[in-house]
Amino acid sequence: SSLPYTLQNVGTTWLEWRASKTQDWTDLSSTSGYLAPGASRTVTVSINAEAEGLAPGTYGDTVSFTNRTNGRGNTTRPVSLTVTAAAGALAVTPVTGLTSTGPAGGPFSPESQAYTLENTGRTSLDWTAANTQSWTTLSAAAGTLAPRESTTVTVSINAGADLLPAGEYGDTITFTNTTSGSGTTSRAVTLTVTAPPGVLAVSPAEGLASAGPEGGPFTPDSRTYTLENTGGTAIDWTASNTQAWTTLSATSGTLEAGATAAVTVSLNAAAAGLAVGDHSDTVSFTNTTNGNGDTSRAVTLTVTSGPTLIVIPAGRSVAFTAGTTTFEVSNTGGGTMAWTAAAVSGAEWLTIQSGASGIDGGTIVVAFEANPSDAPRAGSIRVTAPGAAGSPRDVTVTQAGSSFGLALSGQRLVEKAWIIQREYARLTVTVDNPASVPVESYVITRRAEGGPEEPVQQVAGSAVTTNPWIANDAFLDPATSYTYRIVALDAGGGVLAQSNEITL
Missing domain, CATH: 2.60.40.10 (Immunoglobulins)
Incomplete structure (x- = not known):
């Protein structure tokens, strides 16, 4: 120079x-x-x-x-x-990496970082961008930059990060000038997955609604709430009320992740001194660790001198098969109480078989159809007594999901015809399908010792008219043992049930 x-x-x-x-x-x-x-x-x-x-x-x-x-x-x-023309040089900004944090399952913040790639030289260059972990995504992985041209590559935390357990994770994003190597650099990605914070969940969602004549008794006189920590770290909790006529069985505690505790809200002897009218209290459940899930439940007490509608129990749990259940209606107040009952939800499978109306007391018989689904379902019956305290009152019927079972048994037999001898398996299939769940087909699979499982027979569900039913598997190798099972499939190919395995 x-x-x-x-x-x-x-x-x-x-x-x-x-x-x-x-x-x-x-x-x-x-x-x-x-x-x-x-x-x-x-x-x-x-x-x-x-x-x-x-x-x-x-x-x-x-x-x-x-x-x-x-x-x-x-x-x-x-x-x-x-x-001379200067060789293309890759410049990447900013120089900082992506540092993200969030609870297990997400979300993570920040979830992305945009980098500007610029050719600061005077000839074109080709570039690539590469990551090493499946939980990061690059918006672009390669390209060409003319002199002084720039482009943007965004590094993002993708949905794969939602599956990572709590811990520290790292990735390296490498930006390479594949033409001359000038400016090749990398940026670090750091992801901190924290244990999800504790969350207070209180069930049931309903408050305590009680009624009765002046001086008592009041029905119901209590309700138990389940407090659960649905998060990943321990929390402290408190429960508090505002009125002297309610009592709490517990007022504070600690819940580890997944743990539960019960708090019963009760009407105490002071309620007997309340005048005719409506009275209320609020029970507050507080997550004192982080506030997640803070909630409250209302307590209402109707003190009457007239009719008081009581329906017990507040809910029934029934099997998935069709049947009936009952609720008892009573008037715990004075005077005469006329009432009616009707299904207000789940009417497609719940009906009032008898006791749809009455005077003062009576029994409501509720009929329910079989539940064809694996999932439980719930419906409500509303009892209405015009002019009566506690009216209307809803009670619930919760029906379990249906069950479906397959049982497989069998024996290995030898068939002889003249000089020909062959071995075969006779399989007996017993179907337990009380809810008559539709079956598209049954698939019988076989696995020779040391070999893969493979289908050997498929039977249409409509073709099965007896229970149990028989299926044969012929031409077995006399020196080989076979393991069988059977699977029931729905119309979409989903597995409804599968049997035990047997080896013959």
């Missing part, structure tokens, strides 16, 4: 000298002076910063050294500059 020149007076008298150039992109360390006889001076010719702005090409300058005293020894030196 520079070259020094020595100027010397080889004469016998003083001389004045001058140095000059013609281009802005060159500099001279000195441009004039005097030299005594025999003296010398160095002048350095340099390429300056102006040259950085020159386009690719060849450029020239001439540096002139002049003897201003007598002209003797005047001379010049050429300067030649060749500017």
Whole structure:
């Protein structure tokens, strides 16, 4: 970028000298002076910063050294500059990595980081971006950048991170200049998965609604609530009421992850001193650790001098098969109480078989159809007694999901016909399908010892008209044992039930 020149007076008298150039992109360390006889001076010719702005090409300058005293020894030196096209260079910003945090299952914050890739050189470059972990995603993995062109690659935390247990995780995103390697760099991705915070869940969702004549008794006189920590870390909780006529069985505690506790809200003896009318209290359940799940339940007490509607129990749990259940209606107040009952939810499978109306007391018989689904379901019966305290009152019928079972037994037999002998398996299938769940087909599978399981027979569900039923598997290798099982499939190919395995 520079070259020094020595100027010397080889004469016998003083001389004045001058140095000059013609281009802005060159500099001279000195441009004039005097030299005594025999003296010398160095002048350095340099390429300056102006040259950085020159386009690719060849450029020239001439540096002139002049003897201003007598002209003797005047001379010049050429300067030649060749500017080549700069190789493409990859620049990635920002320089920081992606650091994300969140509870197990997500969400994670921040969930992404955008990086700008720029070609700071003067020739095109090809680039790639690569990650190493399945829980990160890149918006682009490769491309080409012209000189001074830029693009954006976003690194994101994807849904795979939702499956990671609590802990520290890392990934490295590598941005590579595959043309020249210039600017190849990487960015770290750090993911901290924390145990999900504790969450207070209180069930049931309903409050305590009680009624009765002045002085009592009041029905129902209590309700038990289950407090559960549905999060991943321990929480402290409190329960509080506001009225003297209610009592709590517990007022505070600690719940580890997944643990439960019971708190019973009861009407105490002070309720007997309440005047006719409506009275209320609020029971507050508080997660004092982080507030997640804070909730409350209302307590209402209707003190009457007239009819009071009572329906017990508040709910029935029934099997998945069709049948009936009952609820008892009574008037615990004074006067005469006329009432009616009707299904307000689940009417497609719940009906009032008898006791749809009555005076004061009575029994409601509720009929329910078989539940064809594996999932439980619930319906409500509403009892209405106009003018009576506690009216209307809803009671629930919760029906279990249906069950479906298959049992497989069998024996290995030998069949002889003349000189031909063969072994076969006789399989007996017993179907336990009390809810008559539709079966598209039954598939019998067989696994020879040490071999894979493979289907050997498929029977349409509509073709099975007896229970139990028989299936045969012929031509067995006498020296091999076989393991069988049977699977029931629905119309979509889903497994409804599968049997035990037997080895013959």
